[in-house]
Amino acid sequence: MANLKEVKERINSVSSTQQITKAMKMVAAAKLRRAQDKIVQMRPYSQKLTSILNNITSGTEGGTDIVYAEERPVSKLLLVSITSDKGLCGAFNSNVLKASMSLTEEHSDKQITVMPVGKKALDFFKKKSFPINSDYAKLFEDVSFEPVREAAEFVMDSFVSGQFDKVILVYNEFKNVATQAVVKEQFLPISKIEQEEGDTKTSQEYIVEPSREYIIEELVPNSLKIQFYKAILDSNASEHGARMTAMSKATDNAAELLKDLKLVYNRTRQAAITNEILEIVAGANALEGN
Template sequence: MANLKEVKERINSVSSTQQITKAMKMVAAAKLRRAQEKIVQMRPYSQKLTSILNNISSGAEGVSDIVYAQERSVANLLIVPITSDKGLCGAFNSNIIKAANVVIQEHQGQNITVMPVGKKALDFFKKQDYSLVTAHSGLFENITFEPVKKAAEYVMEAFVEGEFDQVILVYNQFKNVATQVVVKEQFLPIAKMEEEENDISQQDYIFEPSKDYIIEELVPNSLKIQFYKAILDSNASEHGARMTAMSKATDNAADLLKDLKLVYNRTRQAAITNEILEIVAGANALEGK
């Protein structure tokens, strides 16, 4: 059985850890509230733009006019795994890396390039034997539309120039505080709507001032917003995952403290009992004399 000093040190250590995890949970909760507001406000706008974009690109005439919707044989693939810059958020980052590796396995034989977003993805793929695009890995240092727009523009220009034939985003989609869903989303070329969806959702649009102007302006902006939405989704998911992880860590620390205090009390009681027995034994020995 451990002595009192060792148990006391463990109690102090766990108590300190519990204070840290509790503070991190509160910080994550505050950041999550702001991040959740951003993604909730952005999502309806992004989804409507994407719906319009898919509707336009689903028509034969629309596809021929949109360079971002042109499908070609996939020889060069760009994968964009979006992780966080920091850890202590459960399986948040490892799930993205696993999903990205699944995509890589599914496209064996193609030239694969990885554009990691977030330090955790960058640190992992630096150790792998893939071509890397690292210029836009630090988007989470300051989450504003401008740097995200530049990253999206790089991807879009590379696709148009034929450097990549397909671009896939891998990120965590925010559902709620406890739930984040890993999404593997084709960013380019623009995905067509399924025939079943076309029967229900295909709509005729009146283009004003002109179809060419709408395609030239709407499509690139919609893609940039779609990329920005993925970043906001991942950011909100990160804080949700960290809040959940720190909440569980705080609860585990409380359970461990409970057990340690029980061990401490038992050890202390055993020490007191031994001292009493020694005193009694000493007294009996004196009386025997």
């Protein structure tokens, strides 16, 4: 059985850790509120833009003259792996990295370039053999539209120039505080809606003003940038939700451990007191015997 000093040191250590995890949980909760508000407000706008974009690019009339919808044989793939800058958020980062590596195995016959977003993805893929573009790895230092727009423009320009034939985003989609789903999303070329014969729900006819060319020139690039920004906001909110959940569980586990340690401490202390009493009684009996 451990002595009293060792048990007391462990109790103090666990108590200090519990205070840290509790503070981190509160910080994550505050950050989550702001990040959640951003993605909740952005999501309907992004979904509607994406729906319009997909309808415009669907069918023989829509996608033939849109450079971002050009489908060609895929030999060069860009994988955008979006993680966080920090850890202590459960399986948040490892799930994205596993999904990213799964994609590289599925496309092992292609030339794959990785664009890591987040320090964890950058550190992970530095140890791999893939070519890396690390110019936009620090997007989470300032989660605002302007730096994300620059990253999206780089990806879009690289696709148009033929540097890449396909672009896939891998990130955590925010569901709620306790749930984040890993998403593998084709960013480019723009996915087209396959409308079945007699199906009138999957496609809509839009009245285009001032002209279809103007809409394509303005709407399509802006919609793609919004889609990229939504992925970043989703990942940001998911990170804080995952960290809040992880720190909450860590705090609860620390409380359980403290309960067990205090029980051990009391038992050890009681055993020590009992031994001292027995020694005193034995000594007294020995003196009486003399």
